[in-house]
Every structure is written in structure tokens, then in C-alpha cells.
Amino acid sequence: MSSALSALPAVLALTGLAACSPGGSRARVEPPPAPPAKVAGLCAALHEELPETVAGLARTGTEPESELTAAWGGSAIVLRCGIPKPRAMADPKQEGVHVNGVAWLLEELDDGGFRFTTGMRKAYTEVVVDKGHATDAGMLVGLSTAVAATVPEGISSY
Template sequence: MQMSPPETDGTTTEVCSEFVDELPDTLMEEERAEIRPESEIMAAWGDPPISLRCGVPRPDGLQPDSLLEEVNGVPWLPQPEDDPTMFTAVGHEAYVELQVPSGHGAPAAAMTTVSDLISEHVPELPEGTL
């Protein structure tokens, strides 16, 4: 699977690498896929792929009044709002982007697994900071 790695600084790369290393081999009953270029800050599962990129830029649509979905204490920005397939975890030192194609059904299972690992491995920003 071809993916574009985000540009990250040293600290973000370190945090993201540790986080991605802990991601499961199976997500939503899909096996982990090989990605190109190889990257320690991205992962994918299945076909069509469920994809994850850590260290993406702050989403353009993220505002103090954005409608966020909270999963296990991690706030996510769903995009597009009306029928989201991309979710960006915010409020932590690295933004994590999770794309779940509609063919995989509701993204809740993937978001729950990823949220728990974000809480463990990606430090939170100060309260009130997105």
C-alpha cells in the first residue's frame, strides 16, 4: 500500500515510532499490510486499507468550537462532518490520522484500540489545548 509519510521533527518521530510499534497486527479483523515507503510512523490494515499516520499537521478544520468525538478520553476530529471516513486524534503532542473506508463499517472498534494506545504512548497537550 502506497502512503505519504508526514514530515515530523525528531521528538514527534520518536513519540510516533514508539506508538506505531505498539499497534496491533490485526485491526477490525484485518491483517496488517505492508506500506510503501516503509515508515516507522505509519501503519495499514486490510484492503481497502484502514490507514494510520502519526505526526500529521494540525487539521485545517480544527477550531476551538469544532465538534469532536471522544473515545476513551481521546478527542477525535471527524472529517467530513456529514459522513466521516477520516478521524484525527487531537489534544496530544502528535496528531494521529486514522482513515477507515466505509466498507469496513463503523470505525468505533478501530478508534477504541487506537485511542487506548494514544493515551499510553502519546503525551497529552496542556488542558484546553487542541
């Protein structure tokens, strides 16, 4: 085996660590279409209250930068605030969970990850979690605390 090939696993491991390091990467997160000003204001307040870590993952910058988006662990956990009402909200058979006073619609994704979307709040907030982190039940605790503190209960007009 050549020395270049034998060094490949070490290079790949270091590259992976650099991508997961705090501040070492930016997650590509498409902001939702421009929400009404009132919803955007709630999302800006939420953005300021979001935790620095979720499920042990450090907060990552997003590209493009937006007060409507946030990420942790690269793109392992991605949040978008101010999304339009999801169609799945109309399905009475959809599953949900309540965490720290916040109701979340639960949808399993085709890739094994999950999408959680707040319900009964003045702004809809979506959190997509990759398959590798979807088993951490405590993941929504800090996010729910931030949502409860900044996004009032009610029905979003968006």
C-alpha cells in the same frame, strides 16, 4: 461463454483475497512531511504499540516503509502519525468523539469514508477509514489504547 470468460469471476475473487491476506499486500501510504524529532520519536513509539488487527483486519505493510504510517486490510484503514495540525481543528462546529481517553476529530470524506484525527496530544495522528469499514464503532478502541500509551496529552508544537 468461453471458458476464459467463465473463469474470470473466480480469478477476480482469488485476486481480491490475495490482496486482503495478511502480508499479501502492501498499502501505498505517503508519510507526512518530516515532523520535528520529538514528534517523530512519539510516532515511533506509537508504531510499536499499534494493534495487529483493527476492525477484524490484519495489519498490512506500507510502501514506503515508515514509522509514521500503518495500515490494516490493505488500505481499508490507514494511519499517519506526525501530521501537521489540520485546519479543521480550528472549526468549533467540527464533530468529535472520545474513545479510551483519546479525543478524535471526526470528518466525513466525500467518498463516504471517515478521517479521525487525534486532538490534545503532543503528536497529531490521522486515521482514514474507507466507506466499507466506517460503520465499525469499535475500530478506534485499539488505536486509542495505543495512542494513550505512547503520545502524551498536550498541544503539539507541529
